[in-house]
Amino acid sequence: MKRSTTLILISLAIAGWQGCKSSNNSENTEEGQTETAEDSASGYSVQEAYTNVEWTAYKTTARVPVKGSFKEFHISAPENAESITSVLTGLTFEIITSSSFSNEASRDAKIAQFFYGTLASSDKITGKIESVNGTDTGGVAMVAITLNDSTNIIEAPYSIKDNQVMLNAHIELEKWNAVKGIDALNKVCEMLHTGADGKSKLWSDVDVTVTSTLKGNSPAS
Numbered sequence: 001m002k003r004s005t006t007l008i009l010i011s012l013a014i015a016g017w018q019g020c021k022s023s024n025n026s027e028n029t030e031e032g033q034t035e036t037a038e039d040s041a042s043g044y045s046v047q048e049a050y051t052n053v054e055w056t057a058y059k060t061t062a063r064v065p066v067k068g069s070f071k072e073f074h075i076s077a078p079e080n081a082e083s084i085t086s087v088l089t090g091l092t093f094e095i096i097t098s099s100s101f102s103n104e105a106s107r108d109a110k111i112a113q114f115f116y117g118t119l120a121s122s123d124k125i126t127g128k129i130e131s132v133n134g135t136d137t138g139g140v141a142m143v144a145i146t147l148n149d150s151t152n153i154i155e156a157p158y159s160i161k162d163n164q165v166m167l168n169a170h171i172e173l174e175k176w177n178a179v180k181g182i183d184a185l186n187k188v189c190e191m192l193h194t195g196a197d198g199k200s201k202l203w204s205d206v207d208v209t210v211t212s213t214l215k216g217n218s219p220a221s
Contacts, residue, residue, distance in 0.1 A: 043080035044087040044163075044216035051075065051212040053095060058203040060195030068102035070095050084136040084160055084214060088129050095125040107189075114188050115181040120149040136160060141167060147176045163216060169208040179204050 053070045073095045081087035097116045102108055116122040127145040130153060134140060138159040144151055152175045158167040173179060186193055186202035194200040 046077040056207040059193040072096040072099035085132045091129045114185040118181045167210045171206045173204045
């Protein structure tokens with residue numbers, strides 16, 4: 001009888017240990033399923049901290065490039081979008097013009113005063129990507145840009161590699177009635193904009209390149 005009681009206690013102890021082991025596995029499985037669900041729910045998002053807005057203007061008749069960037073801007077875009085094209089579509093932006101930086105303080109001051117200072121609502125440039133025609137590797141975005149109280153839509157080709165989006169926009173400032181700003185800036189910088197031919201010129205078109213590394217799974221994965 002004593003031996004039977006001992007066997008019963010041993011059996012109960014083994015059963016209890018197995019039951020605890022099974023319970024722990026269940027918890028681990030549930031945690032794993034939760035992590036998988038979270039991973040599968042993640043999509044694409046714009047990372048403002050990993051976005052750069054650069055501009056290139058042109059001076060002299062030889063079109064010598066002058067490069068700079070905007071240090072302050074704000075972006076609003078869909079979170080956890082299913083695709084890169086869907087995170088781009090509807091994206092809005094606001095660029096603070098006073099943050100324009102060309103690595104030369106005197107030039108930056110003149111741009112602020114004589115170019116942006118002659119325009120209406122000169123403190124910012126706003127815009128929105130109205131639509132995207134392409135894939136998660138490249139295409140064309142239709143971008144509405146508001147400057148000098150005028151809005152125009154331009155085509156901006158984009159390319160994507162390893163979650164990095166590069167979008168190129170060619171801005172013809174005549175469309176925004178902003179040539180007066182170009183003329184004012186060229187007048188105050190006449191000598192600096194004079195080339196070997198003795199002619200002073202500041203071109204009225206500007207190229208803008210936006211690069212942004214998105215948060216999300218790579219299209220190649």
